[in-house]
Amino acid sequence: MGAVLVHIDLDGDRPHPSSLSALAAGRAVASSWGGTLYAALVIHDPTDRGSTDSTGQISHSHVPGVETVRAALARGGADKVVVAVTDAPIAAVWAAVGSAWQGVLDHLRPRLVLFGADAPSAGELGPRTGARIGARLLVRARAVGLDHVELRDRDGGYIRASDGGAAVVLIGATKPTTVGDDDIDIVVLAMPGGGDPRIEIAGSVPTDGQGVIVAIDEVSAGDPQILSAANRLAGLLGAPLVKSSATPLAPELCVSIGTPTLDLAGASSLIRLGHPKTGGKHVDGELSGLAATALGELVKALEEG
Amino acid sequence: MKRAGTEASGVAVWLGAASPMRSIRWLDGTLAAAAKFGSATAVAAGDPTWLDLAADRANRAGLSCAGVPTELQLDYLGWAQVMAAVARQLGASVILVDEASRPERFPEVAALAELLDAAQLTHVIALAPDQTKERGAVIHASRVSGHELQTCRIRGSVVIGVRIAGPAIDEYPTPIPSASMKRLDLAALGLDPVVLGHRALPPRTGQPTRRTVARVAEYLAVHVLPRKGT
Numbered sequence: 001m002g003a004v005l006v007h008i009d010l011d012g013d014r015p016h017p018s019s020l021s022a023l024a025a026g027r028a029v030a031s032s033w034g035g036t037l038y039a040a041l042v043i044h045d046p047t048d049r050g051s052t053d054s055t056g057q058i059s060h061s062h063v064p065g066v067e068t069v070r071a072a073l074a075r076g077g078a079d080k081v082v083v084a085v086t087d088a089p090i091a092a093v094w095a096a097v098g099s100a101w102q103g104v105l106d107h108l109r110p111r112l113v114l115f116g117a118d119a120p121s122a123g124e125l126g127p128r129t130g131a132r133i134g135a136r137l138l139v140r141a142r143a144v145g146l147d148h149v150e151l152r153d154r155d156g157g158y159i160r161a162s163d164g165g166a167a168v169v170l171i172g173a174t175k176p177t178t179v180g181d182d183d184i185d186i187v188v189l190a191m192p193g194g195g196d197p198r199i200e201i202a203g204s205v206p207t208d209g210q211g212v213i214v215a216i217d218e219v220s221a222g223d224p225q226i227l228s229a230a231n232r233l234a235g236l237l238g239a240p241l242v243k244s245s246a247t248p249l250a251p252e253l254c255v256s257i258g259t260p261t262l263d264l265a266g267a268s269s270l271i272r273l274g275h276p277k278t279g280g281k282h283v284d285g286e287l288s289g290l291a292a293t294a295l296g297e298l299v300k301a302l303e304e305g
Numbered sequence: 306m307k308r309a310g311t312e313a314s315g316v317a318v319w320l321g322a323a324s325p326m327r328s329i330r331w332l333d334g335t336l337a338a339a340a341k342f343g344s345a346t347a348v349a350a351g352d353p354t355w356l357d358l359a360a361d362r363a364n365r366a367g368l369s370c371a372g373v374p375t376e377l378q379l380d381y382l383g384w385a386q387v388m389a390a391v392a393r394q395l396g397a398s399v400i401l402v403d404e405a406s407r408p409e410r411f412p413e414v415a416a417l418a419e420l421l422d423a424a425q426l427t428h429v430i431a432l433a434p435d436q437t438k439e440r441g442a443v444i445h446a447s448r449v450s451g452h453e454l455q456t457c458r459i460r461g462s463v464v465i466g467v468r469i470a471g472p473a474i475d476e477y478p479t480p481i482p483s484a485s486m487k488r489l490d491l492a493a494l495g496l497d498p499v500v501l502g503h504r505a506l507p508p509r510t511g512q513p514t515r516r517t518v519a520r521v522a523e524y525l526a527v528h529v530l531p532r533k534g535t
Contacts, residue, residue: 017531092450094415094425118530120451124427127412131382131419137412140527154524155512172527198424198461207454210428210468212528238530248330248470250405253528263473265405266326271521278516282326285515285524294518301522302529 001161002111004030005104007129008041008073009092009119013065015041015072018116020176025143025151025169026114027077027177032149033161038108039078041069042100044090066186074184077177081186082107088195092120094128095199100191101125105133107189110166112159117170118211118238130168138169154269154284212239213251217258220274220291229295230257236302258291273298316345317397318368319388319417322379324355325406329362333471335403336366338432342399346371348391350384353482360483371395371487373494381409383504385416390494392421399444404428404466414466426457427466 006026009016015023023039030037043066070081086100094101105113113129115122117140130137141153151159151169159167214234220226221243233255234241243260250265256272264270269284274291287294318339325332339345347370349359356372363370373387392400402414404427411427418425431447444459449468459465491498515521 021531094418116531117527123411124415124425127381127415128419128425130412131385131416134382137381139412142527154527173529173531176531196424198459198463199426200458200460202456202458204450204453204455206452207449209452210449211451236529237525248328248473250331250468250470253525255525263330263470264327265331265468265470266328267405267408267411269408271515271525279514283514284512285521287516287518287521297518298522298525301518302525305522305526305529 001033001035003038003108004033004035004112004114005038005040005108005110006078006114007101007116007119007121007125008039008069009116009121010041010043010069013068015069015076016116016119017176018118018122018171020072020076020116021174022114022116022119022171023073023076023078024177025171025174027179028143028149029112029151030079032145032147035111037077037079038082038110039073039076039080040082040084040104040108041066042084042086042090042097042104044088045085046087070184070186071182074182075178077179078184080184082189083186084189084191086191086194091201092124093199093201094124095196096201097121097125098128098196099193100189101129102132103189103191105129107187112166113168115168115170117172122170126168126170133166133168135166135168138167140172141169142172142174208240210251212237212253212255213249214239214241214255215245215257215260215262216241216243217260218243220258223292226257226292226295229292229299232299233295233302236299257295315397316342316399316401317392317395318345318347318363319400319402319413320347320349320359321403321407321410321413322349322351322355322384323407324358325403328474329358329406329477330471330474331405331468332359332362332403333366333474334469335401335467336363336368337471338467338469339401340366340368341432342434344369345401346395346397348373348388350375350387352376356486357480357482360486361480364483364485369487370483370485371489373489373491375491375498377498377501378506379501379504380506381412382416383501385413385420386501386504387491387494387496388413388417389420390496391489392417394489394494398423398462400464401432402464402466405468405470411466414464418464421462421464423462423464424459425464425466426459429465429467430469432465432467432469
């Protein structure tokens with residue numbers, strides 16, 4: 001098979017944990033399918049003005065500031081590291097890093113591209129990468145199997161070694177692995193072009209994320225056992241614990257405990273715990289019966305998983 | 306009656322290929338955001354019932370509507386090809402996409418931007434078009450990126466994924482077949498259904514609701530945060 005490429009977002013001077021999850025899944029796939037695993041990141045160098053050559057310049061030289069990252073990626077199982085250097089400031093939007101990322105795609109022509117589903121730029125770069133290389137797209141998948149690894153999403157979609165064509169997969173939680181040594185090749189691409197001037201990020205302020213929420217009704221929140229388990233679940237999912245809300249919400253996923261009043265968008269997945277009615281429309285999963293029992297068993301299963 | 310492609314120059318709204326899940330308020334919110342631009346054309350594809358609903362909501366928002374009747378079931382790139390062809394025919398350079406009404410809509414933003422060689426911006430929760438003599442046409446947008454609220458300025462050709470809710474609606478009147486909707490067939494758009502069929506979704510039975518701890522845990526497992534390390 002061709003190259004397996006994993007996009008790496010940075011969290012400070014280290015790979016983002018979600019990107020390391022994607023790298024672990026990539027290692028499993030590359031070993032099973034017989035491919036080379038590339039980890040690629042885009043970094044900003046204001047002194048590098050790129051080259052007039054639109055294909056970028058390739059070197060194997062030392063890149064200041066990426067040694068820590070290279071070591072982490074090597075230990076995470078990467079066979080090679082590709083660093084695309086851009087003069088555009090890094091931001092988690094295609095307009096900022098798309099040009100440099102395209103250079104990586106052109107250089108490697110991968111068959112499979114993985115992103116950490118919770119990495120900052122996955123939502124912007126993943127689908128655009130898929131469209132650019134005409135790939136199938138799986139959102140929230142993980143590697144399953146030992147000898148014959150495949151990537152499978154929550155809804156039954158899968159990518160197997162025998163499949164034709166390219167694929168882009170956003171990898172959900174996978175335990176990072178420590179399999180490689182610290183010394184692997186690094187290729188540097190000096191990408192010209194900078195960012196897309198049509199999008200200008202004028203500023204940013206902290207806010208609540210829109211990824212996952214855990215919602216709980218007043219009665220359940222008054223039960224110390226349920227509240228404790230709900231907080232553990234929220235911690236596992238990195239989600240805020242919210243009570244009933246009349247505000248329309250569009251998280252990627254909502255876990256509802258009891259019967260909180262919620263107004264969810266159609267794009268949101270919904271898991272209900274301890275809801276008195278069963279079988280509602282657009283419910284992805286539900287555990288009926290006592291909320292305390294269902295919640296306790298679920299948290300235990302997730303913590304052990 | 307408004308006619309697509311004549312009044313609405315420059316702005317189009319992609320409402321997708323199936324009716325919203327749970328609520329139409331996000332569809333209404335997207336249409337209301339598009340109405341701020343003055344004139345725009347709402348575009349939908351799929352079965353006649355959905356096209357009638359889309360046309361009805363667009364008319365209520367004061368927008369014209371174009372529909373592409375088809376029985377095809379396509380992936381994100383397939384529907385993006387359909388909408389890109391419509392956008393070219395309409396001459397639209399700013400395209401809003403209702404990202405919140407269905408989960409499969411989100412990747413269509415990027416696919417559409419790629420096919421139209423446009424900039425893209427996803428997760429936008431507020432929009433304000435602005436036209437000044439000094440700066441030209443600018444769109445001010447607020448978007449959520451992880452735990453940040455970003456403010457952005459947009460110029461030029463762009464596809465914007467919108468997550469803006471309209472007013473709450475418990476029930477809405479059953480739409481009647483729309484006379485004002487401009488119907489576009491695939492051939493007129495320069496699209497061959499056989500070629501588009503390469504982007505067809507494989508037939509798959511709908512996933513039943515998961516009802517055991519093991520199945521729900523498996524579903525949630527891909528959302529569990531990876532631990533920081535290395």
